[in-house]
Amino acid sequence: MRRRNTIISILVLALIAGVAIYFSQKNTSSTIVSDQTAFAVEDTGNITKLFLADKNGNDVTLERKGNDWIVDGDFEARESGVNVLLSTINQLAVQAPVSKNKYETVLKKIASEGIKVEIYKNNNHDKPFKTFYVGSSNIDHTGNYMLLENATRPYLMHVEGFYGYLTPRFIVRSNDWRKKHIFKYAFGEIAEISTKYPDEPQKDFTIKSLGNNNFELYNGQSQKVENIDKPKLLSYVSMFKERNFESFEEIEAQSFQDSVAAQTPEMIVSVTDTAGEKTTVKTFKKRIENGEDLDGNEIEYDLDRFYATLNDSNFIVVQYFVFDPVTAELDYFKK
Template structure:
């Protein structure tokens, strides 16, 4: 009797242990995967300070976080913050969906060799992981990834997102570039002149002298309103740069008649610029920075905050 009870106890312990193992690992496909081969997710994106993306064509982009929190593209351009945020969120949220099946594995590996993008992620100044981003799955609900040094590709996705994620690892430099038009504030602006072509009486000219602002043609200036208005110039962006092969577009615009010309003189000469505005559609304008030969598409509602009449800045 005693031996029977002992046997039953052993069987019971085995069953409890098996049940515990089953429920602990149930639904956890990742527990059977190689952790080094599947460590694609970046859990701490706040520590990411550099991302390198390269294509087999030789094109590449290096994104570097600056001390002020903004990102620099290829050590020369301001990077678009919205695309940076999207990329970091993607690397944080993406998960392994499954290993590549036998039918697609060889095709995925072949695509890595020809169409893949290499991604290097740096955290705290050190290289933390290197992986390759491939093509999408047949159902367009996943993207093939492979870790450097591995022979096994995996399908990654973002839970709750029905789409592919390889486009987030963009290789086109133009798509990563921010389109800065103005980066000045009220304290640094020495003079601002807005010429409304065809309406010279509407010209707005503001000059600063020891933090006091004078507007040509107005007896009294509302200082607080002027400062609030000039602070609009602290962060004015365009939408995107328009193609300008051999400067043909910028040269053609330079000899055309604009709707308005904004000339800003900053205490920092690098922030001083002249922007010519040309009608495009009801919602968009073309902006020309003639000095830099840059042609940009800008939104009308953004520039409507700048294109005001001087009477609005005077005292009632």
């Protein structure tokens, strides 16, 4: 009986010790999680500013203004990009801890190649609510090594349900965040459309809104054109609902861009909205080397794309396919 009681006592003590160790480890783990793996932000609706920067001198600031996000204080940000970034910040989770023998290597890579992410909440833009660093991906490209500011231990982080690394979501170049709108107007927002052909002024025209979806057409000498095809005119105005450019020109040097912009434009299209804000696009042919058309004939200029300046400041590449619907001449509207 005594031997049986002793065995039971040993088993009870072992059980108590096991439970104590379990809870001890659980508490330690919880401390680590709260201190060093708390990358995610549960309520991204309170985030009002994001700052991202890399070691190559690129940085970008995104600020919430009402229902919109603004890039570097000037330009409207792409909704899709902001939503993906906020969703990523919300869903960041530990995939695996970094082993001690990899600490030094991972930390060095984060220090030399990492992207700094500062998160600000509730319009308190003096001090970030949270800061972390996004490092390189693991060998399988299923996550990224990350480090919270003031933490000592990096972690391999991922988004559950997503197979891939997260670097492309943390964009640090301003132009990559900007919306690529040339024109984006609701029908009732347009006050005037002016199109000029510097080398062929007989094609020039201006469309003016009278309100209530009524428009008048004028020639290049500001003379009203009476005999017009109104359905064509209305259809043309509706084409300014959304026209986007393909990209910013970032390959050619600034001197090249300046030389192109100094040439006489093929066409100048300006739209003034009801608030008096004007958007002006000047178009230029895009020269190509060793170009051929579909029949194998040598061509000097790109048949698919052209250069343009947007409000005389942004040098962009535009597809003819996208821009052609807002390309018209005076005679097009005449009956």
